[in-house]
Amino acid sequence: MGPVIDVRSFRQALGQFPTGVCVVTSVIGTEKLGVTISSFNSLSLDPPLILFSIDRRAASLSLWMQAECYAINVLSENQADLSSRFSRPLTNKWEGFACETKVGHGVILPGVAAVFHCAPWAAHDGGDHLLFIGRVTSFQSFRDRRPLVFSQGRYAALESGSHNEVSWPLAMHY
Secondary structure, three states, X not given: OOOOOOHHHHHHHHOOOOEEOXXXXXXXXXXXXXXXXXXXXXXXXXOEEEEEEEEOOOOOHHHHHHOOOEXXXXXXXXXXXXXXXXXXXXXXXXXXXXXXXXXOOEXXXXXXXXXXXXXXXXXXXXXXXXXXXXXXXXXXXXXXXXXXXXXXXXXXXXXXXOOOOOOOOHHHHO
């Protein structure tokens, strides 16, 4: 057993790392699923794989494990309200909300910065979360929309202006 770590301090330290904000969606039968995540990552370019995690305490976890497809909606800077809507265990997160559902693609939210359509690839233990790995089957990117960012317990937006282009992924150069 390792050293005892103060969970609150650990969480605050993790908050120093800015992340994007996404809503993962799927449809099981006639039920739409949606949950806000900040755990979205690219995993592999060949094959094209992404990963995200969902808390094991989530009431919908068993449904997520049945999903045959999902859409990772990367929220744009003006969509903090959508992040809040899908981060709470509401009885009907979809009430009064217009969106596009595509068979085999999940639910596409309007106005997002990007969307990745995925097929389940694998699921792995991640402590108090379950890690989902998805194979990207298609995607759309809207470069005119800046992504929503979350850091230090609050939403932020990227500063507009010129930025130096970086060769990515950096890890390939080591």
